[in-house]
Amino acid sequence: MKQKIGLMGGTxxxxxxxxxxxxxxxxxxxxxxxxxxxxxxxxxxKQGRKVAPAYARLLMTEMAVAGNPHFTVSRIExxxxxxxxxxxxxxxLQDEHGHEAEFxxxxxxxxxxxxxxxxxxxSLLGSCHFIAATRQGCALDLERLRREFxxxxxxxxxxxxxxxxxxxxxxxxxxxxxxxRSIKYLVTTEAEAYIYKEGLYx
Ligand code: NAP
Numbered sequence: 001m002k003q004k005i006g007l008m009g010g011t012x013x014x015x016x017x018x019x020x021x022x023x024x025x026x027x028x029x030x031x032x033x034x035x036x037x038x039x040x041x042x043x044x045x046k047q048g049r050k051v052a053p054a055y056a057r058l059l060m061t062e063m064a065v066a067g068n069p070h071f072t073v074s075r076i077e078x079x080x081x082x083x084x085x086x087x088x089x090x091x092x093l094q095d096e097h098g099h100e101a102e103f104x105x106x107x108x109x110x111x112x113x114x115x116x117x118x119x120x121x122x123s124l125l126g127s128c129h130f131i132a133a134t135r136q137g138c139a140l141d142l143e144r145l146r147r148e149f150x151x152x153x154x155x156x157x158x159x160x161x162x163x164x165x166x167x168x169x170x171x172x173x174x175x176x177x178x179x180x181r182s183i184k185y186l187v188t189t190e191a192e193a194y195i196y197k198e199g200l201y202x
Contacts, residue, residue: 003101006035007093007128009086010107011046011170012057014195015064016187018168022133026106026161027070030131034070035106036093037061040084041077045117052200054078063190085119090128103128108166109140112158116148125149125157133163177201 008023023035039061041054065071077084109132115121132140145154168186176183178201183192
């Protein structure tokens with residue numbers, strides 16, 4: 001039987017409980033054997049915005065997933081130089097796991113709506129499944145995706161999962177820290193302590 005592996009790709013600046021709940025919901029719903037969290041080293045579309053150092057985002061992600069035997073964290077994008085193109089990550093993982101593994105790339109619907117701007121998007125979409133986490137005000141733009149990639153590829157490779165828990169967002173958490181407001185219960189206790197200790201987002 002094929003190994004079904006979830007790839008939770010994100011900047012995780014910082015990782016929050018919405019990400020964790022989403023990964024667990026996708027794992028259950030799609031019968032995944034495990035989920036690999038992959039913090040992006042240099043998010044391709046964020047060359048301009050200030051992002052917390054990669055090692056800090058990695059460490060927070062590692063602390064957050066500890067305790068879930070189905071979750072692991074990969075440093076694959078941190079060990080590669082240049083922009084973190086998902087297609088390169090997928091190829092590397094396919095080489096490592098052999099083609100018996102089936103990959104499910106999990107990320108926010110708003111990121112997936114922009115898929116046509118990603119590096120080698122068509123090849124990427126043809127080689128793995130995408131799980132789009134949707135929430136209020138952030139729906140999957142299926143019309144656009146069908147126009148750009150064709151209806152067959154979209155219906156067979158892009159799947160939607162409503163995730164109301166993603167009302168929590170990294171943007172809001174960074175804003176709260178900068179305003180001195182509480183982030184308790186939005187991130188794990190360890191991530192909260194680390195953010196204050198390192199003075200991130202303030
Ligand atoms: P983003 O633009 O920061 O996030 C877009 C939205 O998706 C935000 O609302 C974000 O919420 C949410 N989100 C991000 N990761 C998520 C996840 N794993 N599960 C659920 N929601 C998630 O997107 P990003 O984090 O930089 O990029 C997402 C992934 O797409 C990364 O793996 C990135 O490398 C990949 N990507 C690749 C290319 C390329 O190959 N050229 C281009 C763009 C993106 P939060 O802010 O709360 O996380």
